[in-house]
Structure formats: C-alpha cells, structure tokens
Amino acid sequence: MGQDAFEITVNILKMAIIFLMIVQAVPLLVWVERRGSAFIQNRLGPNRVGPLGLLQLLADAVKFLTKENFVPEKSEPIFYYGAPIMALIPATLAFASIPLSVPIEVAPFEMFGRTWGPYTFLLQGYDLGIGIVFVLGISSLGAYALLMAGWGSGSKYSLLGALRASAQVISYELALSLSLVGILMVYGTFYFTDIVNAQTGPLNFHFFGKQVVIPWLPNWGIFFQPLGAILFFCATFAETNRLPFDLPEAEGELVAGYHTEYGGFKFNLFFIGEYGHMLVASALMATFYFGGYHFPGLTPASVSAFWSGVVDGVNAANILTSLTFFLILLAKIAFFLWVFIWVRWTLPRFRYDHLMDLGWKTMLPWALFNTVLTAVVMYISHK
Amino acid sequence: MLTVNDYLFYILGAITALSGLGVVLLRNPIHCAFMLVISMVGIAGLFAALNAFFIAAVQLIVYAGAVMVLFVMVLMLFDLRHEVKAFSKGLASFILKLVTTGVMLGLLIAYITHTFSVDPSFKPVPTDPQQSMEVTKEVSQLLFTRYVFGFEVIGALLLIIAIGAVTLSRISGGTHADS
Amino acid sequence: MSALLAILILALIVALFGGALVWLSTIAGPKVRKTSAKLMPYECGLPGQQARDTKISIKFYLTAILFIIFDIEIIFMYPWAVSYFNFMESGMGGYILGAMGVFILLFVIGLIWEVKSKALDWN
Numbered sequence: 132m133g134q135d136a137f138e139i140t141v142n143i144l145k146m147a148i149i150f151l152m153i154v155q156a157v158p159l160l161v162w163v164e165r166r167g168s169a170f171i172q173n174r175l176g177p178n179r180v181g182p183l184g185l186l187q188l189l190a191d192a193v194k195f196l197t198k199e200n201f202v203p204e205k206s207e208p209i210f211y212y213g214a215p216i217m218a219l220i221p222a223t224l225a226f227a228s229i230p231l232s233v234p235i236e237v238a239p240f241e242m243f244g245r246t247w248g249p250y251t252f253l254l255q256g257y258d259l260g261i262g263i264v265f266v267l268g269i270s271s272l273g274a275y276a277l278l279m280a281g282w283g284s285g286s287k288y289s290l291l292g293a294l295r296a297s298a299q300v301i302s303y304e305l306a307l308s309l310s311l312v313g314i315l316m317v318y319g320t321f322y323f324t325d326i327v328n329a330q331t332g333p334l335n336f337h338f339f340g341k342q343v344v345i346p347w348l349p350n351w352g353i354f355f356q357p358l359g360a361i362l363f364f365c366a367t368f369a370e371t372n373r374l375p376f377d378l379p380e381a382e383g384e385l386v387a388g389y390h391t392e393y394g395g396f397k398f399n400l401f402f403i404g405e406y407g408h409m410l411v412a413s414a415l416m417a418t419f420y421f422g423g424y425h426f427p428g429l430t431p432a433s434v435s436a437f438w439s440g441v442v443d444g445v446n447a448a449n450i451l452t453s454l455t456f457f458l459i460l461l462a463k464i465a466f467f468l469w470v471f472i473w474v475r476w477t478l479p480r481f482r483y484d485h486l487m488d489l490g491w492k493t494m495l496p497w498a499l500f501n502t503v504l505t506a507v508v509m510y511i512s513h514k
Numbered sequence: 515m516l517t518v519n520d521y522l523f524y525i526l527g528a529i530t531a532l533s534g535l536g537v538v539l540l541r542n543p544i545h546c547a548f549m550l551v552i553s554m555v556g557i558a559g560l561f562a563a564l565n566a567f568f569i570a571a572v573q574l575i576v577y578a579g580a581v582m583v584l585f586v587m588v589l590m591l592f593d594l595r596h597e598v599k600a601f602s603k604g605l606a607s608f609i610l611k612l613v614t615t616g617v618m619l620g621l622l623i624a625y626i627t628h629t630f631s632v633d634p635s636f637k638p639v640p641t642d643p644q645q646s647m648e649v650t651k652e653v654s655q656l657l658f659t660r661y662v663f664g665f666e667v668i669g670a671l672l673l674i675i676a677i678g679a680v681t682l683s684r685i686s687g688g689t690h691a692d693s
Numbered sequence: 694m695s696a697l698l699a700i701l702i703l704a705l706i707v708a709l710f711g712g713a714l715v716w717l718s719t720i721a722g723p724k725v726r727k728t729s730a731k732l733m734p735y736e737c738g739l740p741g742q743q744a745r746d747t748k749i750s751i752k753f754y755l756t757a758i759l760f761i762i763f764d765i766e767i768i769f770m771y772p773w774a775v776s777y778f779n780f781m782e783s784g785m786g787g788y789i790l791g792a793m794g795v796f797i798l799l800f801v802i803g804l805i806w807e808v809k810s811k812a813l814d815w816n
Contacts, residue, residue, distance in 0.1 A: 264771060268570075312774045
C-alpha cells in the first residue's frame, strides 16, 4: 500500500472514493431508470424536483431517513440490522478489484518542502493477481445478505422469499463461473490488467499456423467468445436479482420477498447493493469482452503525448491520460447499465420454475459446450 | 519487530479462533452456522496473509460461499425450538466443552510442531505476491501431471455424491418420518 | 503491504458507512409507536395466519448440494483454463485436453442424470 505517508494517504482516499462512486452511482442510476422506464412506457418520469427531476432521489433519501424505524417483533436484531450492511460489502469489494484506467505515473514533485518520489498509482482499490476468482468468491458471499434478511425479519414469507432468492443466486453462479472459463482459456490469465491489455490493437489470431489480422475490428473478447459473452451477461441478470429474474422481489406473490419487513433507509441499502452488483457486472462485461478501458486507435503513449502538448507538467499530463481512459471505460459501463434498465422494462418476469430450469438445464449445458468448443478450436488451430 | 503482516495474521487468527469457539458454545444453531461462516472467511484471510491468494479465493467460493450456504439454508428450513431447548447449558457443560476443544487443539499443535521439527520443509513460506499467476500455473501444472489420477477420482467422487444426495432425498421413512 | 490489508480496510470502511446509515435511520424519524399491526409479520394486511409448523420443500437442500458439487468441478476447470495455452505450447495439448475431457465427461453424466431424475423440477 505504500512506503511513505503520501502514498498511503492517497491509497486509502482512493478506496474511499471507489466506494463512494458506487454510492453516488445509485441516485444517478435510479434517475436514469425512472426516466428511462417512463420513456419506454410512453409517459413522463419524475420531472418536478430539480432540473429534469434530478434531485428526486435526494428528496427520496431525506424522506427515507425520516421514516419511522419499526422492527418486527419476532425478528433477531443482529441479523435484521446486519443484512443491509452485508448487502453492501460484496459489491464494493468486487468493484474495487477491477482496474478502471491506466496507472498514473507520478514523477517526483515538491510539496511542503520535501521531494516526494516517483509513484505509480493504480486506479483500482487493490491489485490482485487472481482478479476474477476473487470477484467470484466475494460475490458468492452475497447470498448471505439475502439469508440474513429473510431470517432476521422473523416472518415466514420473508424467509421463503430469501430461500428462493438465494437458490436462484447460487444456481446462476454456476452458469456465471462456467461461462468465464472460455474467456480465461483465450487470455490465459486471471489478472484483469493483463486481460485488458491483451485487447489492444486490431483483431488478430492464429489460424492453422497463419497469423490473421483484421485491421478494421478491435481485438475485443466478444469476437473470440460471443456465446460466452451472452451467457455471462444473462447470468449476471440473475445474480443481481434484476428483471426478468426478480421473482424474489415480485409484488404480487411474496409481497416484497426478503425485504418485506424493512423500512426507511435499510431498504435503500439493499438497493445500493443491487445497483452496486449491476455496476460490477457491467464493469466485468466491459473488461472481459469489450476491451476494458482501451479504445481502438488510442494507446496510452499517444494519448499521453497529446496531453503533454496541451498542458505542461508531466504529472498533469499523466493524470489527464488516466482520466481519458477512465471516461472510455465509463462510457462502456454506462452502455451496459442502460441495457440492464432497458431489459428490465421490456421483458416480462420469469416464473420460478422456468427460472431454475433455465439456469440448470439450458445455461449450464450451453456454457459447458462453449468451454469444450473453445478448447477443441484452440487445440486444432494451434497444431 | 512485528510487521504489518504479523499484526494481520494475529488479528485474523484471533477472529478465526474466537468464531470457532462461538460455533461450539452458542445456543442457537443459526448463530453457530454464521460463526462458522466467519471462521471460514477468517481462514481465507489467513491463506491470503500467506500470499496464497488463489487458495484463499477458492476457500471463499467453495467453503464460505457454497458449503456454508447449504448449512444455513438447511438450518433455516427446520423448526429449531427443539434444538435450542436441547442445548446443554450450565457451568459444568461449559467447562467440559472448553476442555474437550482444548485437548483436541493441544493434540493438533503437538502434531504440527513435531512435523516441523522432523522435516522443516513442511513450513508454509509466503510466496511473492507478484507471482500469483505463476504460482497458479504451477499448481495447475502439478495437478495435471503428478496428481492427475487423484483429479479424475475426485470427478468420479463428485458424481457419486450427486447421485447419492438425490437418492437419499427420495427415500421415505427414517427417524423423523411421521412428524 | 499486501492487497489483503487494502481489502480489510475497504471492508471496514463499507461496514462503518452502512452501520452509520442504519444507526442514523434508527435515531432520526418519529418515535416508534408500537401497535400490534406493526409488530406482526406482514401478510397482505390480514391478521396473522401463520400456522405453527409448515413444511418447506426439500428442493432447497438439493439445489444447494448440487450447487456445491458442480461449483467444485468448475473450480477445477479454472487452473486448467489458464494453463491450457502453456500446456499446448509445451507439446502436451492433447494430453491435457484428454485429462480434462474425462473430467468433463463425468460432469456431463452427473448433469444428465440429475436432469433425467427430475431432481430439480420445481412446480
């Protein structure tokens, strides 16, 4: 985490900022969801509070905070209060392990009369060599937030909703993990930064001993693993309990499922967790299959040279370079978040047995087929 | 001089050990199950403190994320009032539990220390964190060359477990049949 | 310092933030007036109808057990996937494909048996 005080402070601030990114993304996403869904359903969304209704969620947050804090009688306080907190942790820890941009190289500079040496700041919370395995491990702990909420509410319906939700989550975790095996075979590493850096340049691959280069297509993962990408994206819908897989939160059946008995801000914390998982899923989709923070035609060297010509000071140029690539990744993440919202208001909800059948009998075999196909194709084309 | 890694190890070890004690000493089975979850996460943290990040993540995925979810889900399916009443309370039983766990812990520590004194190469040595990927590839190298038979046997074993679990759930009768 | 410390610090930050929000929602807002309607678990607005002992399906147990089994098999595929290319380059590609092929065959047999025996048919 750093040798001297400056680096340690910056690293800790960086982690706090990454967490706050998720928290701040929620009001924006809810606004986009309400306006977007209104647009899809041919009505106006919130447009009274603030310009374009942007302050709507701030008003909602204040309203939630001042709601009465009732606790159902048969609940267990430690689970009841612990579940919303537990819902935040997996999403944040997973998001912090994804690289958001090229590292910032800071040349030695003067401050407070001391020379602070050359640093390299990564734009991620921590740098793990086992990136994706860690994300999967942490996401599998997300099932506990559901179970704690269901049990802590002391109601039979909440418990049933929580059990169904966690059964759904673990079933689709299988399809999620298996659909990633294909892309791991192509890139041969778990490390996110290596996977992103392998997606630069034009599309090139080995084909029966010849090197094929297609200059007008970027070297993105989606061209190597189209089936894997579709399976992965569908599995993340189920993991985050988003429609069309949100039966655990279905209105008519179990009231609100595992968060029936939650009022006020605790309810909101579950939604921060859900949108956090959406953010992680979009970031993973962009990192694995769409080139991460790279854009065809731009390399870190060329962008850095551009900014060096505009501003003077090598540190400012490096910061602007990282910012540029971060904005590229942000644009891709925003696109996938919009797809999440778009699908939610377009498709009808799945029935629970259809949902489980889809996970076990359709997606798992297809993911297995994808793995075997990738292995065989790689073997043949390498000979 | 204790490094940060040493402090981390002691804190994580304390968390793991205390939550393990909690599994044994708590009354409500669901509390015990969650204490076991914390213990599993603590063990994953200890693996990470030794820089075995891949094994730590696999521990999280398999133990904390699959096996314990099974435990917690199944415990929530039951009516646990009988279990809570059947828990043995009181000072004598508490001391007996502590003594039994202490004796088993002592045996374990004696065995481990003896093994280290006989063959020092068994001591875990933290690997270089930058080499995580190379270490994983070495693990897979070993797994598929020297231990490939054990690997295939595990596949067969998992198949047998799957068939057995489904078959067992189909059998009617048993001790709680008419409740 | 390792990534572990960073992970623990971030988890602590998130837990403190969540705890602060939960505590804030506890002290803010009007005092709870305990009416029996609020204390009883919510059941579509009708007064409590919960039977004492209800049987919940055994399918949850089966789903969880089968999840463990297939999850372990997928975990075994992960080191294979990342070292697949290295194996191919060192000339052992066919062998490694065959070794994992046997494993995947056992996986597929398990999956087929599970589907055929209708173990996970929810109705």
